[in-house]
Amino acid sequence: MDDEIEIPPFFLCPISLEIMKDPVIVSTGITYDRDSIEKWLFSGKKNSCPVTKQDISDADLTPNHTLRRLIQSWCTLNASYGVERIPTPRPPICKSEIEKLIKVSASSHQNQVKCLKRLRQIVSENATNKRCLEAAGVPEFLATIVSNNDLENGFDSSRSMTDEALSLLYHLETSETVLKNLLNNKKCNDIVNSLTKIMQRGIYESRAYATLLLKNILEVADPMQIMSLKPEVFIEVVQILDDQISHKAMKAAMHILVNICPWGRNRHKAVDAAAISVIIELLMDESFSSERRGPEMALVVLDLLCQCAEGRAEFLNHGAAIAVVCKKILRVSQTASDRAVRVLLSVGKFCATPNLLNEMLQLGVVAKMCLVLQVSCGSKTKDKAKELLKLHARVWKDSPCIPRNMIIAYPS
Numbered sequence: 026m027d028d029e030i031e032i033p034p035f036f037l038c039p040i041s042l043e044i045m046k047d048p049v050i051v052s053t054g055i056t057y058d059r060d061s062i063e064k065w066l067f068s069g070k071k072n073s074c075p076v077t078k079q080d081i082s083d084a085d086l087t088p089n090h091t092l093r094r095l096i097q098s099w100c101t102l103n104a105s106y107g108v109e110r111i112p113t114p115r116p117p118i119c120k121s122e123i124e125k126l127i128k129v130s131a132s133s134h135q136n137q138v139k140c141l142k143r144l145r146q147i148v149s150e151n152a153t154n155k156r157c158l159e160a161a162g163v164p165e166f167l168a169t170i171v172s173n174n175d176l177e178n179g180f181d182s183s184r185s186m187t188d189e190a191l192s193l194l195y196h197l198e199t200s201e202t203v204l205k206n207l208l209n210n211k212k213c214n215d216i217v218n219s220l221t222k223i224m225q226r227g228i229y230e231s232r233a234y235a236t237l238l239l240k241n242i243l244e245v246a247d248p249m250q251i252m253s254l255k256p257e258v259f260i261e262v263v264q265i266l267d268d269q270i271s272h273k274a275m276k277a278a279m280h281i282l283v284n285i286c287p288w289g290r291n292r293h294k295a296v297d298a299a300a301i302s303v304i305i306e307l308l309m310d311e312s313f314s315s316e317r318r319g320p321e322m323a324l325v326v327l328d329l330l331c332q333c334a335e336g337r338a339e340f341l342n343h344g345a346a347i348a349v350v351c352k353k354i355l356r357v358s359q360t361a362s363d364r365a366v367r368v369l370l371s372v373g374k375f376c377a378t379p380n381l382l383n384e385m386l387q388l389g390v391v392a393k394m395c396l397v398l399q400v401s402c403g404s405k406t407k408d409k410a411k412e413l414l415k416l417h418a419r420v421w422k423d424s425p426c427i428p429r430n431m432i433i434a435y436p437s
Contacts, residue, residue, distance in 0.1 A: 030106050036096050039076055040065060047114040048092045052085040053077045056092060063152050066156040086153075088116075123161035123382045130166075134186075137170075141189045146197055148243070155197055167194040168207050171223070172214035183426045188231045191223065195234045204245045219256065233274035240277040243284060252289030259298040269313075279322040286329040288425045293335055300332055301339040301346075305400070308349045320357045324350070324364035325376050333369040340368070341376060348388045354397065362407040364396065372396060382420050391421045395431040411436045 034077075037046045038058035045058035053074040057065075065071055066082070074081050075366040093113070130140035144163065155378045158164075160404065170190035207216050220242075223235040239262075243251065265278040282300065285291050304323045307313045314320050330336035338348050347369070354365045369390055372381070385391060397410040414421065414436055421427070422435050 030103055030108070033099065035092070036099065038062075043113070045092070045096060046111045048089040049086040049409070050089050051081045051087075053079045053081060056089050059153070060151075060328060062086065067152050067156070072402045086205075088114075089370050092278075100245055109272050113205055113334045117151075118147055118157050120157055121165060123147075123158055127162065127166050137380055138186060139184060141170075141193065144193055145189070147310045148193060156166075158197060159199055159203055160167065163197045163242060164194060164203050164207060165210060165212065165277050166198055168210070168213040168216055168219075169196075172216060172219040188228065189221075191227075191231055191234045191238070197240050199241075204242050207414065208242055208246055208250065217254070218376075221255075221258050221261050224265060225257075229270050232265065232268075233271045236262070236274045236277045236281075239282050247337050252291065254291065254294070256284060256294050259294045259300070263295070263298045263300045263303050266300075266307060269302045274380040275313075275343060276318070276322070279326065280318070282326045283322060283329070292333045292376075294329055295326075296330055296333070296339050301327065302343050305340075305343050305346050305349055308353065309345060313356070314353075317361070320353055321361045321364070324353060324361050325362075328364045328367045328371070331368050334375070337376050339371050341372060341381070345392060347385060351393050354393050355400065355402070359403055359406070362397070363403055363409075366394070366406050366413070369394075370409050371414050374416060377417065382397055386421055386426050391424070392427050396426065398434045398436070399431075407425065 032415055034042050034045060036055075038061045039055065040057060040061040043058070043061075045056070047059040048056050049059045049062065050056050051062065051074055053076070055076045057075075062075075063086075065075060072080055087364075097111055097113075100108045104110070126140050126143060130137040130408045143156065144167075147158065149256060167190045169188055172328075173187075207213055210216075213219075217239065220235040220239045224232050224239070227235060239258075262281050265274055269275060282295060286295050304327055308320060308323055311325075327340070331340055350365045350368050354362045355364075369385070373390075374387065388437065391414065394410040394414050398407055398414075418435070422432075427435070
């Protein structure tokens, strides 16, 4: 089409350089296509006009009706060239309409159901609507429904409404500020505990959404809130991993453990929740190990948990733990290799017994450490491998279990 007709330059969006379908003017006087400028602003990293570099916000978008009509007329005139007329966009939802919708929903259960259905429709339309819903207090409204759930009563209408509110709350993709408000809002009746209950008793889909939301919320929590997490949180997060309810939920559960285990006594809570045995079983699962990121995060968690005595004890209680971790070295990624070597160094340094040292030798750990020193590997990983080999050189160095081509790498 561009080869046959010339498009007026002021019809093109300065960001995408495509014909604007819904031109809007920002506070600096520049016109952009709504979809392009919203993506620019909603990325969370930019709040300036792409042309003038002056600060703007998504609240400053004013429809440019005159330009839109010009573009539509131009499309009609050039229809013979295959140009399709741009439809008139629907006006964006307004904050007052949403506030009225929420207010009416409080009058009856039926109105609340209708409200959630309407909110679902609004959320699916565009990103602008999501920001409008956020400004109107919809996340707090949905969190209140989620927090007032009564899962013990079975799959009744109120439970279905809780599931719908939970799904909507996740798909709103709320900002960091709103997530912090949900975490600290007393009206939401402790959102973390509510999500934990859903992870325990909800249907599979709701358990997944609860895990994803919990990950987002805990990422903005302060250290004191993270250190005061109840053991039930760890139990349910580990159960999500054990049940393998979905790839996204498992990834979120791993992220949660990575973020919260370093704080306070959270390592001990995770160990008590059987995190180590579940993670080792996952590492033995070929389907879980088919992607790099899964084993990487699993080994990060193992490394964190093996930094405490209880974690090392649980690790050694699993008959396949040493073999599984050793197998991941030099097979997944540099990050995975580094964390795996750290795990083996932890148990080799603090739990060394004649039986353990012999087991590590028989399972090929010593040979693998020698290989790490020979291949292209991170310097920190090599240092940890060297430290482990030096610690037990008297037991390992002259062992016939180490191939000759490996023994030359054994540190003196």
